Amino acid sequence: MDSGQLLLICAAGMLVVAAIAQTAAVGITGMRDAVAFGALVALGELFRITLPGNRESAPIATAGALAYALLLRVGDKPAPHSAMQVIAVTAVGMVVGALPHLAAGRATSIDAMARRLLAVAVVAFLFGRLAASTQIRGHWWLALAVMAVLVAVAFLADAVIAALIRAEALRARFGVALSDELRVQAPLGAAVGASAMLIAIAAEVMGLAALAVFIAPLLVTQLAFRRYAGIRVTYLQTVRALSRTTEVSGYVESGHSHRVSRLALAVGRELGMSEPALLELEYAALMHDIGQLALPGPIPGGATVLVSPADQAQIAELGAAVIRQAGVLDGVAEIVRRQSEPWRGTDPGPPMSSRIIRAANGFDDLVGSCTDRERAVAALERLRLDTSAEYDPGVVEALSRVAGRRSSAR
Amino acid sequence: MPRLSWAARIYVGAVVAAGGLVIPLGPFGGIAWPTLVVLAALYLICEASPVPISPRKHTWSAGSPVILAAVVLLGPVGAAIVGATAAFNTRRDLHVVRRMFNGAMWALAAYCAASAYIAAGGHAGVPTSTSFPAIIVPFAVAAIALGLVNYVLVITVLWLTPAEGPSAIRSGRQVLAAFVPDLGYAIFGLMMAALWRVVGPFSAVLVLVPLYVARWAVAQYVAQQEAHAATMAALCQAVETKDFYTRGHSERVSKASVMIAREIGFRAERVEAIRHAGMLHDIGKLGVPTMVLQKAGALTEEEFAAIQLHPMRGLEIVREIGFLDEALAGIMHHHERVDGKGYPLGLAGDEIPEFARVIGVADAFDSMTSARSYRGARPVEEALAELRKWSGAQFDPVMVDAFVAALSRERWQLPKPVAAPEGQPAPATTQDHDDPTTPLRVVTRGWLQGSSEPSVPLHDQPPNPSRGDRPQGRR
Numbered sequence: 001m002d003s004g005q006l007l008l009i010c011a012a013g014m015l016v017v018a019a020i021a022q023t024a025a026v027g028i029t030g031m032r033d034a035v036a037f038g039a040l041v042a043l044g045e046l047f048r049i050t051l052p053g054n055r056e057s058a059p060i061a062t063a064g065a066l067a068y069a070l071l072l073r074v075g076d077k078p079a080p081h082s083a084m085q086v087i088a089v090t091a092v093g094m095v096v097g098a099l100p101h102l103a104a105g106r107a108t109s110i111d112a113m114a115r116r117l118l119a120v121a122v123v124a125f126l127f128g129r130l131a132a133s134t135q136i137r138g139h140w141w142l143a144l145a146v147m148a149v150l151v152a153v154a155f156l157a158d159a160v161i162a163a164l165i166r167a168e169a170l171r172a173r174f175g176v177a178l179s180d181e182l183r184v185q186a187p188l189g190a191a192v193g194a195s196a197m198l199i200a201i202a203a204e205v206m207g208l209a210a211l212a213v214f215i216a217p218l219l220v221t222q223l224a225f226r227r228y229a230g231i232r233v234t235y236l237q238t239v240r241a242l243s244r245t246t247e248v249s250g251y252v253e254s255g256h257s258h259r260v261s262r263l264a265l266a267v268g269r270e271l272g273m274s275e276p277a278l279l280e281l282e283y284a285a286l287m288h289d290i291g292q293l294a295l296p297g298p299i300p301g302g303a304t305v306l307v308s309p310a311d312q313a314q315i316a317e318l319g320a321a322v323i324r325q326a327g328v329l330d331g332v333a334e335i336v337r338r339q340s341e342p343w344r345g346t347d348p349g350p351p352m353s354s355r356i357i358r359a360a361n362g363f364d365d366l367v368g369s370c371t372d373r374e375r376a377v378a379a380l381e382r383l384r385l386d387t388s389a390e391y392d393p394g395v396v397e398a399l400s401r402v403a404g405r406r407s408s409a410r
Numbered sequence: 411m412p413r414l415s416w417a418a419r420i421y422v423g424a425v426v427a428a429g430g431l432v433i434p435l436g437p438f439g440g441i442a443w444p445t446l447v448v449l450a451a452l453y454l455i456c457e458a459s460p461v462p463i464s465p466r467k468h469t470w471s472a473g474s475p476v477i478l479a480a481v482v483l484l485g486p487v488g489a490a491i492v493g494a495t496a497a498f499n500t501r502r503d504l505h506v507v508r509r510m511f512n513g514a515m516w517a518l519a520a521y522c523a524a525s526a527y528i529a530a531g532g533h534a535g536v537p538t539s540t541s542f543p544a545i546i547v548p549f550a551v552a553a554i555a556l557g558l559v560n561y562v563l564v565i566t567v568l569w570l571t572p573a574e575g576p577s578a579i580r581s582g583r584q585v586l587a588a589f590v591p592d593l594g595y596a597i598f599g600l601m602m603a604a605l606w607r608v609v610g611p612f613s614a615v616l617v618l619v620p621l622y623v624a625r626w627a628v629a630q631y632v633a634q635q636e637a638h639a640a641t642m643a644a645l646c647q648a649v650e651t652k653d654f655y656t657r658g659h660s661e662r663v664s665k666a667s668v669m670i671a672r673e674i675g676f677r678a679e680r681v682e683a684i685r686h687a688g689m690l691h692d693i694g695k696l697g698v699p700t701m702v703l704q705k706a707g708a709l710t711e712e713e714f715a716a717i718q719l720h721p722m723r724g725l726e727i728v729r730e731i732g733f734l735d736e737a738l739a740g741i742m743h744h745h746e747r748v749d750g751k752g753y754p755l756g757l758a759g760d761e762i763p764e765f766a767r768v769i770g771v772a773d774a775f776d777s778m779t780s781a782r783s784y785r786g787a788r789p790v791e792e793a794l795a796e797l798r799k800w801s802g803a804q805f806d807p808v809m810v811d812a813f814v815a816a817l818s819r820e821r822w823q824l825p826k827p828v829a830a831p832e833g834q835p836a837p838a839t840t841q842d843h844d845d846p847t848t849p850l851r852v853v854t855r856g857w858l859q860g861s862s863e864p865s866v867p868l869h870d871q872p873p874n875p876s877r878g879d880r881p882q883g884r885r
Binding site: 129140141143144187190191194196197198201202204205206209212213216218220224225227228231232233234235237239240241242243244245275287290293310323324325326327328329405409 | 453542597598601604605607608609610612613615616617619620621624626627628630631634635636637638640641642645646647648649655692694726727728729730731732733863879
């Protein structure tokens with residue numbers, strides 16, 4: 001766990017301690033509401049989902065906590081709970097909901113929980129200040145506007161913190177990480193925000209029944225996202241498995257596709273590619289050797305780098321034709337098709353993903369699964385000294401940084 | 411726009427007339443006009459932004475909840491007016507007659523729903539906190555009435571339009587399948603109406619955003635699932651580049667396995683799993699050296715062992731794919747025989763997993779009915795006769811019978827003959843390990859010692875049918 005995550009968890013922890021202390025001292029106002037919303041948060045933590053890119057999310061918990069923060073009235077009675085109480089109830093709910101996961105031995109992402117708590121805390125504090133003014137209580141449209149702005153602020157704060165942590169962990173650029181985070185979280189975030197506002201408002205009309213009623217669409221959304229994330233995982237597993245067919249038939253050294261894809265991903269992140277582009281790069285890197293299946297016999301050692309350019313081009317074409325058959329991977333097919341094109345400094349030249357795969361492929365063909373540092377250095381030298389401008393120097397430099405980090409990590 | 415029959419014209423005319431009459435006749439008192447304008451605009455926006463819910467271009471829009479909100483807030487005539495705005499749908503490609511029919515249909519449906527609502531004890535107007543929970547029953551009645559009238563009107567027009575005549579019943583089932591979840595979405599109409607008191611028209615935005623996101627999420631999932639299936643199909647076809655004449659084999663085996671599975675009555679998830687198993691069953695063939703696959707003469711024991719390994723190799727490749735579970739057993743054991751003489755483990759009878767028994771039948775059938783380099787395709791009846799002949803020894807009789815029954819209903823599409831690529835002679839096997847009529851000939855060591863069979867380097871001389879070569883080994 002790195003420094004950013006630790007800082008986050010400490011901040012959240014201190015806040016929780018302060019909130020619980022204060023709430024215990026002052027006493028809970030509106031016990032029934034507190035219990036109901038706390039139960040909703042616990043339920044939401046229990047049913048957390050994982051979005052693509054290994055992002056943990058608990059939409060129902062967040063919606064419930066935000067609704068509790070934005071609550072003005074329940075039925076006809078005002079709800080005067082303080083921001084500290086909101087934080088305390090949310091924290092308790094989260095812990096209760098996380099206990100079954102811990103008991104089952106499932107890893108809990110504490111920094112994700114801390115992030116969610118902090119977002120709710122921001123909204124609770126700000127809204128508490130603003131709700132004190134009578135203007136909001138008088139005009140519904142003002143209250144609505146304030147709620148909407150605060151929810152957006154919470155969403156942004158959450159995204160920024162998540163992007164900071166992710167950029168540090170994955171060595172991605174912050175700007176790219178932030179735009180990726182926003183893109184992935186936007187639909188679910190919109191549903192969560194709207195549901196939170198809805199519950200807060202509907203509680204005035206329907207009382208606590210609003211909680212049960214308005215969670216329904218969020219539940220459907222969450223289920224759909226879970227299945228979506230599941231099938232993304234399956235998709236990657238399938239591509240990974242089927243790309244190993246070249247290895248089983250002896251065309252390619254065992255583990256080659258997997259190593260090339262991991263290398264290409266690291267280089268792509270180093271060069272600041274966005275997540276959708278990284279996904280295409282990963283698929284292309286896994287499947288870049290598929291064209292070799294059409295050859296009558298294996299290339300010795302599977303090293304395409306030792307084969308004539310015309311043959312390399314043919315293999316690339318064959319591979320691209322196979323991938324295009326899927327009908328949904330045309331971008332990937334194009335990357336694979338142009339992977340054998342030399343860089344030559346021409347403008348625009350082959351796409352960045354193709355250049356990355358070419359370099360990663362060349363590197364792995366020379367180094368393989370060997371972890372010897374000297375061999376990696378020698379391979380990089382050979383790529384750098386390439387006089388016919390086969391490889392993009394920028395890509396080779398990024399590759400050397402990635403390889404350097406790997407060998408120093410061992 | 412197809413030409414309508416007389417019956418259809420009369421029907422459409424009647425609906426349009428009825429819809430048109432409902433509005434001018436009704437009482438206009440008590441309608442909150444600003445609310446009506448807002449709801450009508452909202453309805454138009456919803457209809458203009460449908461969410462695709464399946465790759466077959468079906469779409470969903472939040473139109474029904476908006477109309478139900480109008481039913482509660484505006485009463486019969488107001489709701490009918492909101493429904494009538496369907497005629498002004500912003501889609502460009504709608505014919506005028508179709509527009510008028512849509513508008514009239516929704517106006518009528520809304521009117522009936524609102525009348526049912528009032529008849530069941532509801533009150534038109536903004537609900538107050540005292541309205542709950544008494545409002546729920548009349549609202550449910552209204553929702554059912556709306557859906558019912560809509561369904562009946564649509565079904566009738568589908569039945570009457572000649573282009574869709576014979577398939578109307580199936581479309582009817584599809585409409586019904588869409589009708590039931592629509593009932594579930596009806597509750598959001600009530601929510602919109604309930605919140606109108608507090609936040610006015612903004613309640614619609616708040617209620618609809620999570621709804622749209624939910625539908626969008628479902629659509630994403632469906633799209634990704636189809637993408638996954640397409641990619642798997644493409645990659646399996648890549649496998650078949652090794653042996654030209656078996657193009658499409660995996661897909662056909664998959665299809666045949668699904669036919670058998672459905673006939674036996676597998677659950678939907680298992681049918682899905684066997685579809686994948688059929689697709690991936692021969693992946694392991696890649697682990698067999700090409701020379702062995704293309705060998706013309708009898709195989710040595712080592713070569714035969716290499717072929718026998720392909721189910722295990724296949725398993726190695728696909729083992730890490732998460733959802734396959736039972737399909738893995740099908741892939742690993744698809745060459746077992748009921749009499750126990752199969753490979754790799756020699757399981758017999760019921761020891762063989764069910765999936766494997768199904769795939770075994772499908773595999774053999776397709777290999778017999780497709781053309782090979784050394785023989786043409788066999789007709790379906792002959793292949794079925796072979797299946798029956800070996801049923802009990804190689805194949806499970808239950809599966810064979812199920813397949814025969816399925817084929818009697820659905821014709822089997824024989825694969826088109828595959829054209830050889832220009833330039834190189836077509837690489838092709840001369841023995842098919844799937845074909846039960848031509849079992850692989852294995853030469854044991856003793857025989858080989860005395861054999862005078864020349865050993866020809868095979869990558870130099872693949873048998874080329876166009877040259878009139880006959881596969882070596884056949885005397």
